[in-house]
Amino acid sequence: GAVVSQHPSWVICKSGTSVKIECRSLDFQATTMFWYRQFPKQSLMLMATSNEGSKATYEQGVEKDKFLINHASLTLSTLTVTSAHPEDSSFYICSAPRAQNTDTQYFGPGTRLTVL
């Protein structure tokens, strides 16, 4: 079956540094990918839609200058958390629809970010 990978699976960084998280579709092309954030004991919240070849679209309340998204190719989207602070510590998960005309989505395994 289709697989979506994320790298790294976990990262610890100092406050003020930037962290890049990769999301890859391994055996299919994804022109659209989605980034979610999950705080402990809470559900997933959609952050943004990553579009190959165009700018990402952000959900209300998500700072686009803080969470930079680049859809570099048909199989890779990156999320960069810039000038990270402890409140950015969270579990970040990406998803990718199997195809444009399907509702089936595959989720990555997630990236645990801890900002000290």
Added chain:
Amino acid sequence: KQEVTQIPAALSVPEGENLVLNCSFTDSAIYNLQWFRQDPGKGLTSLLLIQSSQREQTSGRLNASLDKSSGRSTLYIAASQPGDSATYLCAVPPATDSWGKLQFGAGTQVVVTP
């Protein structure tokens, strides 16, 4: 604005019992509803997807029903096993023009004891 609620928040049952998980949503104009499973510290595994034209979907021991008019979906897991222990999430598109986007409920944490 669409809101998704899952009840109960947590559930503990002995092995062999049937599980009933509830999901409700405020805007009935959805075109599908999905159920996912999440293991601790892991990503999501899709369990069932119900299109708006369907009333239920089945996969093995899992059965999900959908009643759009009342804004409810129920996930039934028959003859539970310890391996069913996980958090179960339901999700719907947040709006009619939001293909691919999902709005999740807070989940039901299930523990099946041997």
